[in-house]
Amino acid sequence: MYADDMLQYSLTAALLCLLLDQVQFFNLDDVASKASMLSLSGRNGSNHHSGLPVKEPNLAALKTFAGGLLLRHIQQLVCNAHAITSLESRTTQEDDVVVTTEQVRIATAIYPSASLMNHACSPNIISNFPCGSTLVVRAVRKIAAGEEVLNCYGPHYQ
Numbered sequence: 001m002y003a004d005d006m007l008q009y010s011l012t013a014a015l016l017c018l019l020l021d022q023v024q025f026f027n028l029d030d031v032a033s034k035a036s037m038l039s040l041s042g043r044n045g046s047n048h049h050s051g052l053p054v055k056e057p058n059l060a061a062l063k064t065f066a067g068g069l070l071l072r073h074i075q076q077l078v079c080n081a082h083a084i085t086s087l088e089s090r091t092t093q094e095d096d097v098v099v100t101t102e103q104v105r106i107a108t109a110i111y112p113s114a115s116l117m118n119h120a121c122s123p124n125i126i127s128n129f130p131c132g133s134t135l136v137v138r139a140v141r142k143i144a145a146g147e148e149v150l151n152c153y154g155p156h157y158q
Contacts, residue, residue, distance in 0.1 A: 014022035120150035
């Protein structure tokens with residue numbers, strides 16, 4: 001990852017933390033429940049190990065932990081994001097003949113299960129969004145039991 005990109009992602013995570021602070025996400029009355037929910041102390045299978053036991057809710061530690069999670073998810077977004085697109089057609093006014101079609105990006109989203117699929121230039125699945133933001137994955141050929149499910153990350157040239 002390039003240093004410029006990392007700086008931009010870090011600043012974005014910091015700004016999101018400031019926004020969370022502005023909307024009182026880190027309200028002192030709720031710190032205990034949020035710390036438990038985020039598994040700040042390493043309970044509930046968390047792999048966070050600061051080396052310091054958390055005996056009572058610590059607002060600064062909660063903000064730092066939340067900022068770290070935001071940064072991690074932003075970094076994952078770069079590699080695992082799916083563009084939600086719509087196909088737009090332009091027609092002639094006289095006879096409704098399609099002149100051009102264009103794929104237009106509506107949003108970007110992360111689909112954790114779909115991000116487990118690896119790239120292949122000759123994939124065995126195709127993804128699309130027939131119903132808004134619902135990702136539908138379809139096999140384009142028979143996939144044998146135990147065979148890897150492969151997706152093409154870029155344009156298909158088949």
